[in-house]
Amino acid sequence: MPALVIDRAQEGPAAERRSRVAGWGGARSVPGPTKVVRRPLRSSHDWHPLAGGALLERLRVTGRPRLQSDPDLQGRLRGSLESGLRQVGDAGHDAPATGSGTGTPPHPLSPAVVVVTKDRLTGVLACEAHHVAGEFGNRPPTPAMACGALVDVLFRQLIAVGSIDDPMADGMAALGVDDRQQDLVSWIAGLPPAEREALRAEVDRQADGLRRHWPALDPAWLPRTQESMRVGLAHGAVELSARVDLAIGRPAEDEASVALVEIKAGARRVEHRADLHFYALVEALRSPAPPFVVATYYTRTGELDVDPVTEELLVGAVRRTVVGTRSLWNLAHGAVPRRTPNSLCGRCTLLSECEPGQARVERSEAAWARGPEDVR
Amino acid sequence: MRPDQLTRALVTPPTGAVGEACRAHLRGRLSCELAPLVGRLPHGQRLVVNTADLRRARERPDSLGRQQEPFAWKPVFVRRSLGLAIVDACAGGRFRSPAEAAGPVASEAVAEWDRTGWRTFHWEPWFAGLDRGARALVLSEAVTWATSLWTSFDWAAFEVRPRLGGSDDQWVCPDAGAVTLKGRSELRVPVATTGADGAVPMALASVASGRPSDAWVAELAYPALVAALRPPSRPVPARVAGLWPEAGIHLVVDIDGEVLASAVDRVVATVSAMVEASRLLPQPA
Numbered sequence: 001m002p003a004l005v006i007d008r009a010q011e012g013p014a015a016e017r018r019s020r021v022a023g024w025g026g027a028r029s030v031p032g033p034t035k036v037v038r039r040p041l042r043s044s045h046d047w048h049p050l051a052g053g054a055l056l057e058r059l060r061v062t063g064r065p066r067l068q069s070d071p072d073l074q075g076r077l078r079g080s081l082e083s084g085l086r087q088v089g090d091a092g093h094d095a096p097a098t099g100s101g102t103g104t105p106p107h108p109l110s111p112a113v114v115v116v117t118k119d120r121l122t123g124v125l126a127c128e129a130h131h132v133a134g135e136f137g138n139r140p141p142t143p144a145m146a147c148g149a150l151v152d153v154l155f156r157q158l159i160a161v162g163s164i165d166d167p168m169a170d171g172m173a174a175l176g177v178d179d180r181q182q183d184l185v186s187w188i189a190g191l192p193p194a195e196r197e198a199l200r201a202e203v204d205r206q207a208d209g210l211r212r213h214w215p216a217l218d219p220a221w222l223p224r225t226q227e228s229m230r231v232g233l234a235h236g237a238v239e240l241s242a243r244v245d246l247a248i249g250r251p252a253e254d255e256a257s258v259a260l261v262e263i264k265a266g267a268r269r270v271e272h273r274a275d276l277h278f279y280a281l282v283e284a285l286r287s288p289a290p291p292f293v294v295a296t297y298y299t300r301t302g303e304l305d306v307d308p309v310t311e312e313l314l315v316g317a318v319r320r321t322v323v324g325t326r327s328l329w330n331l332a333h334g335a336v337p338r339r340t341p342n343s344l345c346g347r348c349t350l351l352s353e354c355e356p357g358q359a360r361v362e363r364s365e366a367a368w369a370r371g372p373e374d375v376r
Numbered sequence: 377m378r379p380d381q382l383t384r385a386l387v388t389p390p391t392g393a394v395g396e397a398c399r400a401h402l403r404g405r406l407s408c409e410l411a412p413l414v415g416r417l418p419h420g421q422r423l424v425v426n427t428a429d430l431r432r433a434r435e436r437p438d439s440l441g442r443q444q445e446p447f448a449w450k451p452v453f454v455r456r457s458l459g460l461a462i463v464d465a466c467a468g469g470r471f472r473s474p475a476e477a478a479g480p481v482a483s484e485a486v487a488e489w490d491r492t493g494w495r496t497f498h499w500e501p502w503f504a505g506l507d508r509g510a511r512a513l514v515l516s517e518a519v520t521w522a523t524s525l526w527t528s529f530d531w532a533a534f535e536v537r538p539r540l541g542g543s544d545d546q547w548v549c550p551d552a553g554a555v556t557l558k559g560r561s562e563l564r565v566p567v568a569t570t571g572a573d574g575a576v577p578m579a580l581a582s583v584a585s586g587r588p589s590d591a592w593v594a595e596l597a598y599p600a601l602v603a604a605l606r607p608p609s610r611p612v613p614a615r616v617a618g619l620w621p622e623a624g625i626h627l628v629v630d631i632d633g634e635v636l637a638s639a640v641d642r643v644v645a646t647v648s649a650m651v652e653a654s655r656l657l658p659q660p661a
Contacts (some may be wrong), residue, residue: 156510160519161479170509177450219476221642222527224520228622232587239587251527253378286379286624 262286559602
């Protein structure tokens with residue numbers, strides 16, 4: 001498995017405030033063994049998020065050699081996906097092969113193309129029933145959702161124009177011209193004053209962190225936000241789809257040259273690494289070379305999780321994608337969703353009617369009562 | 377396809393030419409086959425057919441029958457025209473990259489509209505009235521779109537600077553005047569040759585979202601078809617490159633009589649689907 005490096009630089013947050021660092025395009029990873037420094041999580045008060053040039057260096061210098069453009073590797077990745085999804089492409093609809101319930105006739109509204117995104121993949125792998133319940137209807141807005149949407153557009157603004165003025169006003173103006181966000185904009189506008197003020201305070205705080213930590217990106221590095229990526233599989237019956245918050249670097253020709261960064265306004269979760277690996281896989285399939293690095297930046301804390309892209313990472317992403325895609329395909333074609341107890345059960349809308357989920361929640365609560373170290 | 381390969385493939389001398397007899401045949405076929413279809417259109421209705429309609433009619437015919445929402449500007453409607461202006465400014469050497477060009481190009485457009493009242497891009501007043509955060513979102517969308525086009529070609533390898541954007545080609549069917557065909561391409565550049573009559577054929581490049589469909593040849597040939605239907609003094613495009621940046625796919629089709637005929641087939645099928653869809657829509661009293 002690739003090393004997960006959690007950076008905890010010692011420099012002060014304002015040390016390299018909005019500094020511009022030259023040489024993204026000429027960056028080369030340092031060959032040789034990876035030096036990974038792990039420090040206790042939040043045990044030290046002297047930890048500060050990476051900022052300015054140090055943040056960029058962390059993205060740029062991964063400690064691993066960058067992958068080369070390799071049609072054989074691309075062919076193997078695609079071949080593994082295609083063979084894993086063979087029944088999907090051949091049968092039009094699949095006789096369930098992964099144990100997802102029993103086969104029932106395809107629903108008349110079954111989609112012609114099953115679109116696989118990071119969220120759908122993560123959802124269906126956690127619990128098929130939870131995924132299906134969440135697929136229907138719009139999720140009601142929450143403060144966390146609002147904060148995430150606002151921080152996303154503020155990050156785009158910072159990359160595009162280099163500054164953020166009044167975070168809440170700028171963010172609301174940006175969401176206001178996006179017709180997919182109209183419900184959220186109305187919801188925010190209708191918040192009681194105290195809740196709206198709490199949202200504003202959190203958005204201000206995260207925007208301030210972005211301003212202080214993210215350096216100006218040299219335009220020559222071709223920074224672009226919300227880049228969409230798609231790959232067709234199984235004779236077009238499946239589409240892998242991703243939209244990355246930030247891509248930096250000229251598209252690859254001979255050697256991996258692109259860094260992909262995902263921005264998260266919420267808490268750090270283990271699934272986020274798998275999301276990044278999915279992005280790396282989609283980029284590896286559509287470009288001559290994979291990205292050389294994928295990273296998640298947490299705007300709440302300033303943490304940066306960096307994964308150098310290796311062949312092993314991509315192969316692992318293929319396996320996970322095959323399993324999840326087959327589940328999505330089977331569900332789209334009438335399979336009965338399986339219930340898999342997991343850490344999300346406590347927040348699931350199906351909990352009241354889900355015995356395995358209730359049992360899981362009861363076990364968790366009992367474990368918490370004994371002490372946090374017993375929680376699994 | 378690498379940028380240098382795509383650039384060479386686009387401007388390489390054409391493999392053949394489409395003669396006037398072929399062009400006349402195409403016009404005749406369209407007139408003959410569209411006229412009866414248009415006769416079924418509700419009274420007073422007109423159809424404008426573009427490449428997106430060709431795709432919708434084939435992939436989502438049900439969407440043709442939906443009432444269109446009133447037009448309102450949004451960032452995705454601006455990104456192409458602003459993105460083309462951005463790439464043009466980069467190709468002209470004014471800026472190193474789309475990220476550097478976006479702000480100045482948009483500001484210049486607004487300033488020019490403010491000074492003259494002339495809207496080169498149409499979105500200038502809307503953009504000028506946006507708050508800072510919304511303007512940044514528009515610029516972000518345009519930069520991402522423009523970067524995909526900018527990185528697709530080796531711009532230094534073009535002997536003649538390509539023309540970016542420009543007005544659409546149009547052809548109104550003489551025997552079915554309610555139908556207008558519109559051909560749009562993002563880039564036009566002369567190919568590396570001169571025709572027998574001294575005219576230099578052009579190569580076109582078209583940018584599309586998503587992935588190419590099975591019918592990509594006819595879709596790419598469509599803007600060349602609309603160009604071929606114009607007066608004979610203007611040469612037929614030699615080839616069309618299709619760019620699907622989201623999928624990382626670039627495809628090139630050389631234009632000949634056969635591929636133009638396939639585009640005619642698609643036009644007829646599309647108009648047929650659009651006519652049927654329009655008959656299902658509620659008509660004004």
